[in-house]
Amino acid sequence: MKEAITYELLHVCRQSGARxxxxxxxxxxxxxxxxxxxxxxxxxxxxTPEELKDEVHAQIILGNTYHLFLRPxxxxxxEAGGLHKFMNWDLPILTxxxxxxxxxxxxxxxxxxxxxxxxxxxxxxxxxxxxSPEKSIEIQQALGSDIMMCFDECCPYPSDYKxxxxxxxxxxxxxxxxxxxxxxxxxxxxxxxxxxxYKDLREKSAKDLIELDFPGYAIGGISVGEPKxxxxxxxxxxxxxxxxxxxxxxxxxxxxxxxxxxxxxxxxMCDCVLPTRIARHGTALTSHGKLVARNAIYxxxxxxxxxxxxxxxxxxxTRAYIRHLINMKEILGVRLLSIHNxxxxxxxxxxxxxxxxxxxxxxxxxxxxxxxGYTN
Amino acid sequence: MKEAITYELLHVCRQSGARxxxxxxxxxxxxxxxxxxxxxxxxxxxxTPEELKDEVHAQIILGNTYHLFLRPxxxxxxEAGGLHKFMNWDLPILTxxxxxxxxxxxxxxxxxxxxxxxxxxxxxxxxxxxxSPEKSIEIQQALGSDIMMCFDECCPYPSDYKxxxxxxxxxxxxxxxxxxxxxxxxxxxxxxxxxxxYKDLREKSAKDLIELDFPGYAIGGISVGEPKxxxxxxxxxxxxxxxxxxxxxxxxxxxxxxxxxxxxxxxxMCDCVLPTRIARHGTALTSHGKLVARNAIYxxxxxxxxxxxxxxxxxxxTRAYIRHLINMKEILGVRLLSIHNxxxxxxxxxxxxxxxxxxxxxxxxxxxxxxxGYTN
Numbered sequence: 045m046k047e048a049i050t051y052e053l054l055h056v057c058r059q060s061g062a063r064x065x066x067x068x069x070x071x072x073x074x075x076x077x078x079x080x081x082x083x084x085x086x087x088x089x090x091x092t093p094e095e096l097k098d099e100v101h102a103q104i105i106l107g108n109t110y111h112l113f114l115r116p117x118x119x120x121x122x123e124a125g126g127l128h129k130f131m132n133w134d135l136p137i138l139t140x141x142x143x144x145x146x147x148x149x150x151x152x153x154x155x156x157x158x159x160x161x162x163x164x165x166x167x168x169x170x171x172x173x174x175x176s177p178e179k180s181i182e183i184q185q186a187l188g189s190d191i192m193m194c195f196d197e198c199c200p201y202p203s204d205y206k207x208x209x210x211x212x213x214x215x216x217x218x219x220x221x222x223x224x225x226x227x228x229x230x231x232x233x234x235x236x237x238x239x240x241x242y243k244d245l246r247e248k249s250a251k252d253l254i255e256l257d258f259p260g261y262a263i264g265g266i267s268v269g270e271p272k273x274x275x276x277x278x279x280x281x282x283x284x285x286x287x288x289x290x291x292x293x294x295x296x297x298x299x300x301x302x303x304x305x306x307x308x309x310x311x312x313m314c315d316c317v318l319p320t321r322i323a324r325h326g327t328a329l330t331s332h333g334k335l336v337a338r339n340a341i342y343x344x345x346x347x348x349x350x351x352x353x354x355x356x357x358x359x360x361x362t363r364a365y366i367r368h369l370i371n372m373k374e375i376l377g378v379r380l381l382s383i384h385n386x387x388x389x390x391x392x393x394x395x396x397x398x399x400x401x402x403x404x405x406x407x408x409x410x411x412x413x414x415x416x417g418y419t420n
Numbered sequence: 421m422k423e424a425i426t427y428e429l430l431h432v433c434r435q436s437g438a439r440x441x442x443x444x445x446x447x448x449x450x451x452x453x454x455x456x457x458x459x460x461x462x463x464x465x466x467x468t469p470e471e472l473k474d475e476v477h478a479q480i481i482l483g484n485t486y487h488l489f490l491r492p493x494x495x496x497x498x499e500a501g502g503l504h505k506f507m508n509w510d511l512p513i514l515t516x517x518x519x520x521x522x523x524x525x526x527x528x529x530x531x532x533x534x535x536x537x538x539x540x541x542x543x544x545x546x547x548x549x550x551x552s553p554e555k556s557i558e559i560q561q562a563l564g565s566d567i568m569m570c571f572d573e574c575c576p577y578p579s580d581y582k583x584x585x586x587x588x589x590x591x592x593x594x595x596x597x598x599x600x601x602x603x604x605x606x607x608x609x610x611x612x613x614x615x616x617x618y619k620d621l622r623e624k625s626a627k628d629l630i631e632l633d634f635p636g637y638a639i640g641g642i643s644v645g646e647p648k649x650x651x652x653x654x655x656x657x658x659x660x661x662x663x664x665x666x667x668x669x670x671x672x673x674x675x676x677x678x679x680x681x682x683x684x685x686x687x688x689m690c691d692c693v694l695p696t697r698i699a700r701h702g703t704a705l706t707s708h709g710k711l712v713a714r715n716a717i718y719x720x721x722x723x724x725x726x727x728x729x730x731x732x733x734x735x736x737x738t739r740a741y742i743r744h745l746i747n748m749k750e751i752l753g754v755r756l757l758s759i760h761n762x763x764x765x766x767x768x769x770x771x772x773x774x775x776x777x778x779x780x781x782x783x784x785x786x787x788x789x790x791x792x793g794y795t796n
Contacts, residue, residue, distance in 0.1 A: 124722055369462075374461060374463050
């Protein structure tokens with residue numbers, strides 16, 4: 045079976061150990077490390093594909109299996125010619141497995157986990173559904189993403205050792221079933237390392253999944269509410285366990301500091317809804333920290349959101365105008381903030397890639413933290 | 421005083437009498453007859469200026485004096501460099517006078533009309549405000565629109581003769597005060613013919629305003645809830661009363677049939693919130709009538725909204741996808757429908773201009789009505 049997804053290592057930062065690479069996919073190459081915008085319901089909220097390409101310079105986006113399974117349904121998307129065609133996006137797509145949403149959105153008591161799979165009720169209308177490892181792959185194959193994820197259980201934080209161990213072992217058995225269900229050689233499938241905040245479980249999970257030989261690996265189950273030190277501890281322990289010749293994906297991370305730390309630990313890919321979610325609440329990411337656009341101090345501020353930014357929003361609009369739009373609940377306000385926030389993160393990662401090539405990522409991190417206002 | 425706004429007549433349709441012309445403004449020429457999108461709060465809802473230019477091919481947009489006066493305030497917009505700069509739009513802008521909103525949005529009992537002007541309470545926070553003819557011009561000059569409108573009273577439908585007569589006469593006196601308050605020669609000022617559904621009052625209003633010699637004239641106070649026959653009766657009576665050498669504007673009209681009838685009566689300009697408003701409710705205008713995108717029949721319909729349309733939406737997306745976005749309340753759904761609906765009307769007017777040049781507008785109207793499903 046030919047590999048749909050391959051990884052090419054270009055350079056390792058001599059200062060930080062971060063990786064500069066390229067992921068080859070059926071819909072084109074991805075320069076890594078990369079931040080991936082999330083298109084939950086077959087749309088990156090408020091954005092067109094052209095804006096994602098031309099303004100944000102996104103190289104790959106995510107789709108959410110759970111949401112697309114419920115609405116409009118994976119069979120409908122398959123009939124439409126797959127998710128790329130349905131949403132008019134011709135660059136790579138990664139789909140999650142649905143596991144995270146089943147567990148985090150499933151209401152207590154309305155979700156039943158067995159070895160076979162998970163029964164749950166839709167958050168939309170209460171209807172009953174079932175996702176197993178095989179079903180997750182069936183859905184993701186119908187969607188036609190470039191990168192599929194194994195169906196896994198993401199333990200809540202905190203979870204005790206016993207629960208985490210049992211869950212991680214089931215996730216490994218599910219990964220095996222996912223691999224067996226995977227038939228489309230034009231799609232890749234990544235294994236997800238679980239094991240919570242227990243290093244021996246992380247080690248066991250990585251070892252067992254590597255034996256299954258996936259085209260790529262992810263770290264799941266961190267950045268789920270724990271303190272930053274615990275996040276960094278598990279990240280820095282787990283990332284080096286992942287194969288060097290394959291893509292490494294840290295799931296659900298999107299704050300500037302976590303993205304930089306992920307790169308330093310050797311991670312290639314991250315995703316998060318943060319930039320578009322905070323845009324809808326009127327908040328911008330800037331070189332000098334978060335900016336709450338509706339604040340009265342910006343009422344007559346005719347400077348751009350971030351004077352150091354080159355995005356469409358910052359080239360053409362003032363804080364005063366964006367504040368007005370957000371206060372008036374105008375869609376354009378959300379659009380302008382979404383473009384800016386997404387571009388802020390993709391631009392940050394453009395810079396991270398350059399600093400890796402220059403063997404300078406730790407120096408850059410320290411400067412960035414100072415400018416952004418992080419205490420490091 | 422040099423004229424900021426001038427009208428050039430290019431051709432009169434020998435079949436219908438419709439006018440094909442050009443309005444020259446400080447921000448460029450406008451090919452007429454034209455439909456003008458409305459940008460109530462310094463944004464055409466859900467659209468960027470680039471989309472309005474490149475996708476919709478809008479030549480001029482409206483701003484609403486009443487809304488901009490309340491938020492963010494005309495003085496702030498003046499500080500920002502005017503409305504064009506504030507909202508990043510460098511083509512012509514027409515501002516209404518605020519009169520229509522003061523009268524239609526003012527809650528009963530919270531609005532006091534005197535000869536001097538109108539006291540009203542903000543729909544946003546109940547705060548008390550005052551707009552007089554002089555104030556309206558002050559606001560519109562601060563906004564810096566290319567075309568300003570005289571402050572007028574738009575009578576509700578129906579209104580009795582006595583009330584309508586008194587109101588029309590006050591509107592004429594207000595028009596005189598507006599003209600006296602107008603000092604910026606880079607802006608034009610249009611008079612608004614009122615007189616409700618009484619032809620002698622329309623005639624009197626037109627005559628008195630023409631004596632005041634404005635650079636353009638509008639018809640106000642029709643398309644306010646009356647039956648179509650009454651609308652057409654007053655439109656076809658009033659339009660020929662307007663000077664031939666100046667722009668003629670019919671306010672608040674935006675359904676396809678009313679736009680065509682307006683052109684036939686000799687009108688050059690129309691505006692309406694309809695295309696963007698119905699977009700937000702999930703409805704598209706098409707060559708074959710209105711299409712309610714959320715309807716179940718479109719669930720698996722992989723054809724464009726309107727197969728005869730050349731817009732961004734119709735070139736790239738299916739009814740099934742748009743239905744999904746609207747059902748999921750995704751902003752992109754509103755965006756795609758807004759682009760399409762606005763383009764539908766500007767394209768209709770592109771066609772109307774060609775049919776005028778070809779002396780064929782009545783034939784086209786009859787064909788269009790048949791295709792759209794209007795009973796004529």
